[in-house]
Amino acid sequence: MYMKFNLEIKKWTGIVAVILLVLNINAQDGVQLVEVSDGFFSPVDIKNAGDERLFIVEQSGKIKILNPNGTINTAPFLNIESLTNGGGEQGLLGVAFHPDYATNGFFFVNYTNNNGDSRIVRYSVSGSNPDLADMSSALPILSQDQPFGNHNAGSLNFGPDGYLYIPFGDGGSGGDPMNNAQNPQTFLGKMLRIDVDGGVPYGIPTDNPFASDDETLDEIWAIGLRNTWKFSFDAETGDLWMADVGQNAWEEIDMEPSGSAGGLNYGWRCYEGMVNYDQSQCPGTIPNITEPISVYNHNNGACSVTGGYVYRGSEFPEMYGRYYYTDYCNGQFRYIEINGGVVNEGTVIGGAQGFGWSSFGESSTNELYVANLDGTIYRLAGACYGFSVDIEADGDVLTANQEGQYVWFLNGVEISGENGQSLVTTENGTYTVQVLTDNNCEALSSGYLVTGIEELSASVISISPNPANDILVYALDANDQFEAIVVYDSQGKIVFENRGVDSGEIDVHAFAEGVYYLEIQGGAIKYRAAFIVKH
Secondary structure, three states: OOOOOHHHOOOOOOOOOOEEEEEEEEEEOEEEEEEOOOOOOOEEEEOOOOOOOOEEEEEEEEEEEEEOOOOOOOOOOEEEOOEOOOOOOOOOEEEOOOOOHHHHHHHEEEEEEEEOOEEEEEEEOOOOOOOOOOEEEEEEEEEEHHHHHHHOOOOOOOOOOOOEEEEOOOOOOOOOOOOOOOOOOOOOOOEEEEEEEOOOOEEOOOOOOOOOOOOOOOEEEEOOOOOOEEEEEEOOOOOEEEEOOOOEEEEEEEEEEOOOOOOOOOOOEEOOOOOOOOOOOOOOOOOOOOOOOOOOOOHHOOOOOOEEOOOOOOHHHHHOOOOOEOOOOOOEEEEEEEEEOOOEEEEEEEEOOOEEEEEEEOOOOEEEEEEEEOEEEEEEEEEEOOOOOOEEEEEEEEEOOOEEEEEEEEOOOOOOOOOOEEOOOOEEEEEEEEEOOOOOOOOOOOOOOOOOOOOOOOOOOEEEOOOOOOOEEEEEHHHHHHHOOEEEEEOOEEEEEEEOOOOEEEEEEOOOOOEEEEEEEEOOEEEEEEEEEEO
16 A cells, blocks of 8 residues: 655655545455466566467567467467576566567567676567567667676567667666666666667657756666566556566555656665665755655565556456556555546455466457466456356256346246245246346356246136235145145245145245245146235
């Protein structure tokens, strides 16, 4: 939860052009993980190329294709294992497909080479096989030496402006010992923004915030990041969401609204989250520090944030507009939602989901996926995904197999007064039941066909009064032979039974008010009629 501190609190004078107020946290907001595939080795990124395929980045140096039917192509799309030193926080870490990939076939990868230094390289798809990259097409775009083996960030994304955004960590070790994140003359600890179509190997967008600032590198879009482990753009609004991994105590989510002019300073190493960390050498020339939209501490086994996406898919309306993220260590999945400038947060999958949550991904239809380093890819789905209702039969009693609120139908027409989990059938036909659960999951069962029930005839039985208050009188036609009279309540429970009689009385004083069923049994013949008890 977003928190304020009495001691050593950061003084925020941020220039983000929205007012963000954080209010309540709502528990258990109903998202589930649905396994899609488990055939990968240390997946660290998930991307789409504008079609139904998902491209899964393996840290060792391969990109594999996951097909819509859940199969994995035998041949990897790209294999640069010989070029990278995958392991720890190094390896092949990210991929981004050019906005015009369908036309030009360009895609970009971010990896650490065998010396541990970061490389951004452009490749092209094969001209003859859309499931293979052209290994001879490599074009180096940008390089960054890494002083230590950790904090390499690694994501790549094109923004809605068509420019390529590249985050770099602060260079590694711990506590940013070289103060890289606040040094405007290094890419380390920054978010870069370059124009891959504006020159060879790239150009500088003219509206980059430091393009005319001699003291700051032209490529820099944002300053003061520790280790951005996954960032994304909202597919609808264009807002930029960044998950910045903390040092020892606090993890943060940063959000930069679409239309920002850039140039923001997110505070590391001066601050970890919202708490003072190391105020030495903090810049005097950049007075404004931009606050995170959310922070959380390392309680409950948390250790490292894994950033996600704002859900803009169509299959789960209840998820729409929420930014989903998790923690690498404890796997507690959470969301952030902004409504009218007010920030709400919630836990969508309660409890610890285990270790190794490495990356989220977005399909071409804006459905969300998440990877675990154990090789499994999951889909994020609404709480009601896969919810269904079946009818179970026990003789003449039909029972819905899910708990909730019930509406029963016969031949598509609602049966008045039937709202229990079980129903005693009184007529031939097709029965269905609609169930609404406490967490608002709703489903209609498939039809259950009932046959063999004879219609009640006045020459067979008479019932009076109906509704009954104290005594129900029934009489049978003496020409018919019957074995028993049985009364069921609306749940199918037998509440009265009388055998070998053709007339009699039933004391209903003790019956609760409601609908009951009088059944006449005689060999293979059953007659059934409903009556009401009302006191």
